[in-house]
Amino acid sequence: MLSLKNNKGFTLIEVMLSISLFSILFISALSVQTASYRIQKYCKKMYTYSIFEEYVKNNLLYNCTYDEIQQLRSQTRIYMEYYNINSENIDRLKFTKMFVNNIPGQKTYIKLDISGDKILKINIGLYSEGINKRKIMECEIYKGKYKS
Numbered sequence: 001m002l003s004l005k006n007n008k009g010f011t012l013i014e015v016m017l018s019i020s021l022f023s024i025l026f027i028s029a030l031s032v033q034t035a036s037y038r039i040q041k042y043c044k045k046m047y048t049y050s051i052f053e054e055y056v057k058n059n060l061l062y063n064c065t066y067d068e069i070q071q072l073r074s075q076t077r078i079y080m081e082y083y084n085i086n087s088e089n090i091d092r093l094k095f096t097k098m099f100v101n102n103i104p105g106q107k108t109y110i111k112l113d114i115s116g117d118k119i120l121k122i123n124i125g126l127y128s129e130g131i132n133k134r135k136i137m138e139c140e141i142y143k144g145k146y147k148s
Contacts, residue, residue, distance in 0.1 A: 038131075042130070042131055045128075046128075046130075046135075046137075049082070049108065049126055049128050049137060050126075050137065052082055052110075052126065053110065053124060053126045053137055053139055054139075056080065056110050056124055057124055057139050057141055059095045060112075060122060060124070060141060060143065061141055061143065063095055064095060064096060064143075066120065066143055066144065066145040068096050069114060069120055069122065069143055070120070071096070072096055072099055072112065072114065073112075073114040073120075075101070076101055077096075077099040077100060077101055078099060078101075078111055078112040078113070078114070079099060079100050079101070079102065079103055079104055079109055079110065079111055079112075080098050080099050080100070080104075080109060080110040080112075081098075081100075081104040081106050081108075081109050082106060082108035082109060082110070082128075083106055083108075099112070107128065107129045108126070108127065108128040108129070109126075109127055110124060110125065110126055110127075111124075111125045111127060112124060112125075113125065118144060118145055119142055119143070119144040119145075120142065120143045120144065121140065121141075121142055122140070122141045122142070122143060123138060123139075123140050124138065124139045124140070124141065125137070125138050126138075126139075
């Protein structure tokens with residue numbers, strides 16, 4: 001005769017389904033965490049770059065003379081590397097000496113676009129690598145030669 005046994009426990013299929021469900025949930029949570037980390041890293045980098053651009057802007061406005069900026073334009077020294085800014089270079093070099101003639105090999109750099117005669121319009125462009133594309137942060141300032 002047929003006798004039915006009362007088996008207690010899980011079958012192999014039930015165990016496999018629970019493991020696969022757990023794996024799917026774990027992988028989706030891990031991908032969300034990874035994307036969050038990547039965005040956080042990107043935001044921190046962009047914040048650092050904005051501080052760098054602000055540093056260049058303030059130095060051009062308050063520490064450089066009209067003639068020094070004209071000299072940068074005439075010598076076409078309009079590029080500055082991001083990695084050139086550190087306390088050692090700032091103490092050792094004059095700010096305008098940090099600019100070079102050719103595009104730096106680094107991925108992040110500043111480019112000045114200087115136009116005008118008596119009042120200089122200075123467009124400061126920070127070129128950097130964004131998420132999957134080239135990112136440009138721009139700032140525009142004016143510097144003039146005034147007589148009292």
